[in-house]
Amino acid sequence: MAAGLRHCVKKDTCDRMDISKEQMTIVIVGHVDHGKSTVIGRLLADTDSLPKGKLEQVRETCRRTAKPFEYAFLLDALKDEQAQGITIDAARCFFKTARRHYMVFDAPGHIEFLKNMVTGAAHAEAALLVIDAKEGIRENSRRHGYLLSMLGVRQVSVLVNKMDLVNFDQKVFEDIRREYTAFLAAQGVTPRTFIPIAALHGANIAAHAPETAWYTGPTVLEQLDAFENKKSPVALPFRFPVQDIYKFTAEGDDRRIAAGTVDSGHIEAGADVVFLPSYKKSRIASVERFSAPVTGVAESGEAVGFTFDTQIYVKPGELMVRASDPQPQVSTRIRANIFWMGRAPLIKGKSYKLKLAAARVQATLADIVRVLDASELNASKDKQQVERHDVAEVILETAKAIAFDTILDNEGTGRFVLVDNYEIAGGGIVLGAVNTDDSLFKESIRARDSYWLRGGVAATERALRYGHQPKLVVICGAVNTGKKALAEVIERRLVNAGCKAYYLGISNMARGLVADLKAADSEEHIRRLGELSHIMTDAGLIFITTISDVDDQDIEKIRLLNAPAEIAVVTVGEHGFGRFRPDVELPALPAAEQAADQVLEFLRGKNVIGADYSI
Ligand SMILES: Nc1nc2c(ncn2[C@@H]2O[C@H](COP(=O)(O)OP(=O)(O)OP(=O)(O)O)[C@@H](O)[C@H]2O)c(=O)[nH]1
Numbered sequence: 300m301a302a303g304l305r306h307c308v309k310k311d312t313c314d315r316m317d318i319s320k321e322q323m324t325i326v327i328v329g330h331v332d333h334g335k336s337t338v339i340g341r342l343l344a345d346t347d348s349l350p351k352g353k354l355e356q357v358r359e360t361c362r363r364t365a366k367p368f369e370y371a372f373l374l375d376a377l378k379d380e381q382a383q384g385i386t387i388d389a390a391r392c393f394f395k396t397a398r399r400h401y402m403v404f405d406a407p408g409h410i411e412f413l414k415n416m417v418t419g420a421a422h423a424e425a426a427l428l429v430i431d432a433k434e435g436i437r438e439n440s441r442r443h444g445y446l447l448s449m450l451g452v453r454q455v456s457v458l459v460n461k462m463d464l465v466n467f468d469q470k471v472f473e474d475i476r477r478e479y480t481a482f483l484a485a486q487g488v489t490p491r492t493f494i495p496i497a498a499l500h501g502a503n504i505a506a507h508a509p510e511t512a513w514y515t516g517p518t519v520l521e522q523l524d525a526f527e528n529k530k531s532p533v534a535l536p537f538r539f540p541v542q543d544i545y546k547f548t549a550e551g552d553d554r555r556i557a558a559g560t561v562d563s564g565h566i567e568a569g570a571d572v573v574f575l576p577s578y579k580k581s582r583i584a585s586v587e588r589f590s591a592p593v594t595g596v597a598e599s600g601e602a603v604g605f606t607f608d609t610q611i612y613v614k615p616g617e618l619m620v621r622a623s624d625p626q627p628q629v630s631t632r633i634r635a636n637i638f639w640m641g642r643a644p645l646i647k648g649k650s651y652k653l654k655l656a657a658a659r660v661q662a663t664l665a666d667i668v669r670v671l672d673a674s675e676l677n678a679s680k681d682k683q684q685v686e687r688h689d690v691a692e693v694i695l696e697t698a699k700a701i702a703f704d705t706i707l708d709n710e711g712t713g714r715f716v717l718v719d720n721y722e723i724a725g726g727g728i729v730l731g732a733v734n735t736d737d738s739l740f741k742e743s744i745r746a747r748d749s750y751w752l753r754g755g756v757a758a759t760e761r762a763l764r765y766g767h768q769p770k771l772v773v774i775c776g777a778v779n780t781g782k783k784a785l786a787e788v789i790e791r792r793l794v795n796a797g798c799k800a801y802y803l804g805i806s807n808m809a810r811g812l813v814a815d816l817k818a819a820d821s822e823e824h825i826r827r828l829g830e831l832s833h834i835m836t837d838a839g840l841i842f843i844t845t846i847s848d849v850d851d852q853d854i855e856k857i858r859l860l861n862a863p864a865e866i867a868v869v870t871v872g873e874h875g876f877g878r879f880r881p882d883v884e885l886p887a888l889p890a891a892e893q894a895a896d897q898v899l900e901f902l903r904g905k906n907v908i909g910a911d912y913s914i
């Protein structure tokens with residue numbers, strides 16, 4: 300906005316502006332002819348924000364041409380100046396009060412405006428909604444109220460205009476207030492105030508009008524100054540999207556540095572941090588800057604690198620936060636408002652790339668809550684897809700959990716874009732996390748189970764005959780850490796003891812079953828492993844597999860896919876889990892026989908195999 304202010308009404312006005320003052324962007328909405336331009340013109344005039352002589356000049360022109368003076372003409376005249384390359388933007392005006400500078404937008408139905416609002420290029424912190432007292436609530440009064448709610452503008456004041464046309468009758472005002480309050484409440488918007496005004500005459504704009512002695516609330520200017528500015532990002536909780544992880548190689552040590560730009564808040568060496576969505580923890584050892592002195596602290600807007608007290612194994616894309624700060628949400632389901640710009644509509648069943656902070660994940664449209672046609676501003680609840688230039692409230696489901704804030708809590712981590720075919724096709728704001736019980740993923744498992752045709756042999760009968768429970772044993776760890784040797788010993792000893800055990804490593808699968816997949820499709824890898832495990836354990840087997848580079852979410856997916864049989868997770872060497880605790884933790888390259896003892900002992904303890912087995 301500071302940049303915008305430089306192009307303000309006229310140079311001498313700019314010079315009088317104190318840039319250190321607070322700034323606020325507001326939007327004015329309302330039905331056609333209800334008086335938006337008049338309110339703006341009046342605000343500019345009453346705050347002495349007009350170029351010198353402009354008002355008189357326009358009044359004079361009106362007199363000469365025998366037209367009644369309109370504030371809309373005044374704004375048009377200012378726009379004309381802009382056309383000559385001198386002053387203001389078509390949709391924006393600037394004025395100032397004792398408290399702050401305002402930029403007011405007057406084009407809420409405009410596609411550019413909507414696009415800017417949802418993608419974050421423009422953000423209105425408050426809105427004035429104008430209703431004609433004589434005409435009452437009209438269609439656009441409703442649509443605009445709805446739009447404000449969708450755009451997340453929560454500070455709203457309703458101006459009941461043209462009170463002069465209804466003799467400043469309190470009853471007319473109260474009736475509109477009652478009806479419109481109920482409507483806005485249904486949209487989740489609670490207006491701060493309703494103000495009876497007559498913009499044409501300046502009533503209750505800058506000064507209290509004697510005609511509305513019954514009204515004790517603020518004037519429009521007082522209300523504007525009472526709106527709160529959004530907090531400066533430095534005052535918000537610390538959020539650091541990890542763009543890159545570098546390894547120090549020069550000193551031959553294992554230290555890593557996490558690089559990126561601090562999105563909000565501040566942090567200092569010694570602070571405990573958490574990485575999300577992996578939930579890994581560490582403590583900041585140092586704050587590094589490229590060719591700048593070390594200060595030990597970093598705050599929002601700074602591009603920095605962090606080193607840590609403990610070794611961390613995190614991937615770029617995670618969000619680093621201060622452990623003691625309010626935490627972001629972590630979920631695979633997000634409720635969001637999006638503005639769609641893609642040539643192809645946003646549809647269900649298609650995979651898009653969602654970019655939020657440093658995270659990049661595959662996302663699908665799980666549900667459309669409602670769609671607002673941006674040009675018509677018609678709301679529709681039964682649309683099956685989101686067309687170009689629609690604004691929609693949707694539920695998105697990501698292939699992996701991501702960390703985010705709601706737009707109200709944090710702008711930087713509450714916005715995202717959707718990429719379709721390498722192009723940004725939509726921008727959105729996060730409204731919140733959604734319960735994942737109804738996720739598409741779980742739904743697909745439920746569907747699979749309902750189509751699964753089984754014979755008459757019950758799982759309990761099978762277990763009785765085989766002498767053991769079915770079980771999935773996943774052995775995880777980095778490559779070449781002895782997973783395969785261990786798996787083979789376990790398989791051999793179980794089979795020797797008469798158990799139905801079978802080992803298949805992920806590398807076997809990569810060569811065979813998943814040969815058609817690229818390495819990047821690790822999501823699909825995991826899904827297929829989970830499905831395969833489900834068949835094996837459903838057949839009553841103890842299925843053993845080895846896999847490298849898995850995290851908490853991968854294990855959770857495999858667990859869900861494999862259910863109802865249970866999973867045992869064995870780690871060999873360092874593992875990449877955050878909150879998840881493996882069942883058996885072994886050192887790298889363990890002595891296979893002893894390590895197998897430990898795993899079999901665990902299975903015995905869980906009654907997978909009988910205590911009397913000597914395996
Ligand atoms: N009597 C009376 N007329 C008003 C008042 N405010 C605005 N008007 C008149 O209402 C008409 C519409 O006002 P505008 O300010 O142009 O309305 P608008 O909402 O900007 O209209 P659009 O931009 O076309 O949507 C004009 O003729 C104004 O003079 C008021 O307080 N009292």
Ligand SMILES: [Mg+2]
Binds near residue numbers: 335336337371
């Ligand atoms: Mg207008």
